[in-house]
Amino acid sequence: xxxxxxxxxxxxxxxxxxxxxxxxxxxxxxxxxxxxxxxxxxxxxxxxxxxxxxxxxxxxxxxxxxxxxxxxxxxxxxxxxxxxxxxxxxxxxxxxx
Numbered sequence: 001x002x003x004x005x006x007x008x009x010x011x012x013x014x015x016x017x018x019x020x021x022x023x024x025x026x027x028x029x030x031x032x033x034x035x036x037x038x039x040x041x042x043x044x045x046x047x048x049x050x051x052x053x054x055x056x057x058x059x060x061x062x063x064x065x066x067x068x069x070x071x072x073x074x075x076x077x078x079x080x081x082x083x084x085x086x087x088x089x090x091x092x093x094x095x096x097x
Contacts (some may be wrong), residue, residue: 039073 007020038058043051044067051057057073 038073040069040071042067042069044068 003024007017007024010017010020041051042063045062045068047071048057048060048068051070051072055072055074057070057072061069061071067082
């Protein structure tokens with residue numbers, strides 16, 4: 001039985017309905033994910049320059065006591081050819097259809 005059919009034939013708040021819905025939504029999230037996601041890290045302020053030299057830093061928020069929150073890409077999505085794995089916009093579209 002397909003997940004969609006299981007969801008369609010189950011009562012709205014039944015366990016089968018909820019599990020089928022969660023699995024279908026997970027498929028959407030997995031196949032529709034952007035492979036060039038930013039990462040976030042809390043670092044000491046004196047380590048920021050190391051990240052800037054190694055990664056594409058997009059945001060720096062100074063917190064307290066010489067600590068900052070930085071956002072960065074491990075690879076530069078604007079200049080590097082990134083190999084995309086396990087991403088399919090058509091599959092994520094079909095899941096939501």
